[in-house]
Amino acid sequence: MLKLFRFLNVYKLAIAIVLLFTFLQTLSELYLPTLMADIVDIGIIQGDVTYIWKIGGFMLLVAAGGTLASVLASYLSSKVSAGFGQTVRKKVFVHVGNFSLQEFDKIGTASLINRTTNDITQVQQVLNMMLRMMVMAPMMCIGGIIMAISKDAQLSWVIVGVIPVLSLAIFAIVAKGMPYFKVMQAKLDRLNLVLREGLSGIRVIRSFNRTDHESKRFEQANEDLTNTAIKVNKIMAAMMPVMMLVMNLATVAIIWFGGIRIDNGDMQVGSLMAFIQYAMQIMFSLIMVSFMIVMIPRAQASAVRINEVLDMEPVIEDPAAPRTSASARGKGVVEFDHVTFSYPGAEKPALSSITFKASPGEVTAIIGGTGSGKSALVSLIPRFYDIESGSVRIDGVDVREMTQEQLRAKIGFVPQKAVLFSGTITDNIKYGKEDATEQEVRHAAEIAQATEFISGMKDGFESMIEQGGNNVSGGQKQRLSIARALVRRPEIYIFDDSFSALDFKTDAKLRAALKQETTASTVIIVAQRVSTIMDADRIIVLDEGEIAGIGTHHELMASNQVYREIVSSQLSEEEIA
Known part of the structure; x- marks a missing residue:
């Protein structure tokens, strides 16, 4: 996946700003529990209303600043990830356009479509998450530990005992679920293949009464993907209950031992409240890490598939020193x-x-x-x-x-299977020569014996051709394909x-x-x-x-x-x- 991140070079400044705002947001969240502790320990216990208003107002400012930083970081990270997705999609599309038929045969059209859409979306989503969580999670975890120790070093042993248990539970769940993500991508390819064949071959399917057969094929591929998704989701669904159980037990332990320390005069109530919040921040940072651990392997599997396309060198390449014929045109x-x-x-x-x-x-x-x-x-x-x-x-x-x-x-090439594109008849004929005049288009159609059926259509040459040319007959498709080659006026037909x-x-x-x-x-x-x-x-x-x-x-x-x-x-x- 790191290999794909080379396309982020143009977003260096935006990424730096995202990291800065995320840093400010994290500082804000780490500072708020300390301010709350001061309000309780000084303002409430000592009955200092002025101090409560003063620190309360400052808390509002810190919270507002953190919220603003969070909004700006979210906006910019979304913009960067969306731009990254757009860039990679363009790179893949342009690169695939240079493939010979051999590369298309090797990867398959359905898989190429899936890699250009679903796989890039997976990487894009993880990038958006990483730009925020990759900085926030370790900062919040380390900062939370430092702040918790500053409140009460003795009580921090509860956190020291909880973190390995929580980390071990997360690791066990993720290790079991990770292999399924790679399998899901392959099964999604299979589903796309069956769906593509079913839609493109609908006439053949219906003419041979094979609708039920194709429905079963799709159902089988769909069920296969669904069963794998259910398996992995069942595994990952166990993560949240386990983490919440550990977190709640940790809270109970903190309150239990914290109450004893308050009773002994070693700790104040506000400090215990702040300590609980820091403990929650530490554990939530681990939850963020777990989400990243879950998403990154799936995105990594997608990134490998994208890189396979980008790294695939076309068998047919232009020569370093091309030659041209000395003969005149014609x-x-x-x-x-x-x-x-x-x-x-x-x-x-x-x-x-x-x-x-x-x-x-x-x-x-x-x-x-x-x-x-x-x-x-x-x-x-x-x-x-x-x-x-x-x-x-x-x-x-x-x-x-x-x-x-x-x-x-x-060359003016008319393939065995006539291919038309969505757009007008004129657009399809001009596909052979983009700057063709109206007279050239009409002349090509006339030679191709297409004028008669074109004039019979509602809008003539401006009549719309549906996707795949489904609103014209096979013979009409062939004549329009021939007209497309004729308008080019090539040396070789x-x-x-x-x-x-x-x-x-x-x-x-x-x-x-x-x-x-x-x-x-x-x-x-x-x-x-x-x-x-x-x-x-x-x-x-x-x-x-x-x-x-x-x-x-x-x-x-x-x-x-x-x-x-x-x-x-x-x-x-x-x-x-």
């Missing part, structure tokens, strides 16, 4: 040279010895069976993953020798099975419009439907991660068995002829 030649790639932990490569070249003004299509490596291949161009061997070059420059920003600025939700008529119109729009760009299309890629200048047939053939439709029909099998499975003999 090129975009993509070359794969004996490329081999494996997913992390995979037993065999997803792609083996892939070699081909895609040039501007041409359409290069990639087709193959499920799991043949089509999506893996196109994900290497924008460098979502790094290759094992060989090279992927754009305009003669290896993608690993370019910055990710330079590389991706050349990558369509990863981006026409699968379109009907044949819309598909044909869209490809015809794209052909006119992308004459100067390199177009790479991944498709399952043969009809989508029959007119491509080059078709690459993948089979189990290897190239089974390259050529035009007619060339492959004549020479490639794998391609013929794909075609015959989709088209009738008349259509093939």
Whole structure:
């Protein structure tokens, strides 16, 4: 957790002021019992009303000063902890934004969300507590002991006997409860995972009547977390009764032995009253320490998880001395040279010895069976993953020798699963080019065959898209995703099975419009439907991660068995002829 506190450097002055005000508040609380003792021993016993008013007024001033210091310390500590939380959340979010898909696969989206929200909140709360209690508790304990001894050294032996008993009870309870806090964080991750899957996959769940199954999954994860929380809370709940029992027994002992000392003339009534309050302050300081001991391990477990994210170095990094292609804009030649790639932990490569070249003004299509490596291949161009061997070059420059920003600025990528963001249709299309004009947005939508359904919506291009694009169909999502890539006007277009939700008529119109729009760009299309890629200048047939053939439709029909099998499975003999 100390490692995270490096983000507190900007709050040094505020922290110093918090510590100062907490110190003043503690002094105030330690001084009040002595003033009360003086009122009793001098003012009341001697009947000095003037002295009572004088010291009473001074007590009010001390109490008011302590209260003011407490309010200011609470305000500033809350401000510091909230600012710290904001800073760490921003750092985590920005750092995660640099992750490759490999890091996302390793940690998991649900866990990343939990670490960015719940874990940072845990550390933030403990920081707020530490800024106050970390100074107050030891000061109050040590100051209380000194003041109690100054009132009556002999009676202080009661406190000496009580403190080890109270400390031992606190230690035993905390030691038993601490392991459960780490377990709770892992179980909270599991609950978030089940909840996320249940909400994002609600259509599938309902279509297969698996609502009861998902409810049981959630109930199991929820019950597992609840049972662990109940266990730890039962353990920690024992702390307060035990401490109150010890404190009350200590009070009884102080009054008992204090009464004897008063009767013997060794102590005054006011001093005994002050002594009792100092004893309570000492024991309450131990209670504060116990709360910190309870909270710190939980925050430490959260801090470890946050640091895991911050310390995780992305596998894909920008080169120290990036290169740029010497060619003018409008090129975009993509070359794969004996490329081999494996997913992390995979037993065999997803792609083996892939070699081909895609040039501007041409359409290069990639087709193959499920799991043949089509999506893996196109994900290497924008460098979502790094290759094992060989090279992927754009305009003669290896993608690993370019910055990710330079590389991706050349590419208009339409993913296999269309992703839309909450906001207007215009906002979603402008995601591809932030400064796109209204004319560019409308032109991109027209090419993507999206204008017709957009104009049918209530507010046209200003119509709102719900979270996840739930208020538009799959085909409409795909067309808006395509428009988002088109408005960018990149050198390289990558369509990863981006026409699968379109009907044949819309598909044909869209490809015809794209052909006119992308004459100067390199177009790479991944498709399952043969009809989508029959007119491509080059078709690459993948089979189990290897190239089974390259050529035009007619060339492959004549020479490639794998391609013929794909075609015959989709088209009738008349259509093939």
